[in-house]
Amino acid sequence: MELNDKVILITGASGGIGAATARQLAGKGMALALAGRDVGKLEMVADDCRKVGALAEAFPGEITEEAYTASLPDAVQTRFGALHALFNNAGVFETGSFETADMSRWDMALDVNFRSLLHLTKAAIPHLLEHPESAIINLSSIAGRMTFGGGGIYSATKHAVHAFSGCLFEDLRDKGLKVATIYPGFVDTGMTAGVQGERSHMIQPDDVARTVHFVLEFPANACPTEIVIRPQFPL
Template identity: 35%
Template sequence: MQHLAGRVAVVTGAGSGIGRVTSERLAARGCHLALVDVSPGGIQETAELVRRAGVTASTHVADVSDADRVGELPDEVLATHGAVHVLVNNAGVTSAGAFAEERLEDVRWMVGVNMWGVVHGCHAFLPTLLEQDEAHIVNVSSMTGLLGLPHNATYALTKGAVKSFTEGLRGELITTNVGVSTIFPGTHRTNITGSARGAEGERIAKLGASRVSRFMPPPSRVAKAIVKAIEKEKPRMVVGPDARVLDLAARLAPGRTGLVGRATSRLAAKH
């Protein structure tokens, strides 16, 4: 997109972390925001932050796994802003632990948010995006979408699906006014681990809340990549040194995760 000033962006998972910082960065470019999150308090706080940049911000409480609720969002956003030019499908959840110990209800929960949330957002907003003079979709995957990691198999399932879906969608829309990008973040300092499920979910949540998290890169790196992808029409952005290592490993030794599996199995056994 040539210019973001005066445009309207929908950001899911905007109540905290990457979604919040992305919203702030878009607002700094003069972009108006429609903030979507399952947490009313979170998006209200984000709205107050982005309004300081002098832009309009609306809040929309929604669980992105709910197709009917997401289907209502375009009309709500159009009623407030009159247009939609950017869609950032960022909302996500995680789990940790061996797949054999996963509960199917937790698998469905993750697939609902991480995979169906992206599909619902694209399906609901694409007709409106196609009506604009220029528009862009950003789908946030993960470094596990590049190379599936042991003890993260379900998360990798969802993020790998986002990768493939987004690549296919970009191909379909390449001759239209809608650009499409995939973002592959590595480990960053967000609160996604706070709601983690799975056999190792509690341990991961404690790790995310510990002092160790201070050494993780800030979510602003990912937000910067998202905005760059929109402005420069980048098809993919790999963010973080760990993500770049996995990207290289996926190219040089695809499917060879046995070494990582042995290491994570030993680590899990200690806990």
């Protein structure tokens, strides 16, 4: 896809990977629809995007609320006139033993990491399919390819994203819709603040942003459906 003037909706755009992606794509001339709960942080990211000449607007909301996800793509289309790409990036890192788990926390993680992604994707598809080329990029995790102790709900939701993405690609590939999934290891964001190890060895948010950019610019005749990113050096 030629990115100049194309419109992308990014969830979890208030910080970390989502904010880095917004800033990087602003530099490529894309228009940015920025979703998240923290209005102040979304406005700061939008300002950064506007400083390089991009159109950018915050669409704040709680992603687990169906009224919000159902109306968000319409709101973006109304504001920018089109929606060409969706980056499903919002997520929470909920971990701990299943035996002692607070099930309301597990329900919340399931809602944020997977159920909301389904609802937003469903609402976005009619807009995306108005264009001969469009893309959905889903942020899974290396935890969506393996399992680990205490990872029950996080890993399960990221495996669900993996499975859903592969099936969605098969369902809509003939309509020119790319569906790509990215599987990073530890990324240096607020989400990994409690992770032990050398932070400079972690994947950087800009590395994931670069991967999103790579998918968006991929030729129309092919789709990089699954991209795993690992830190080069052990933490």
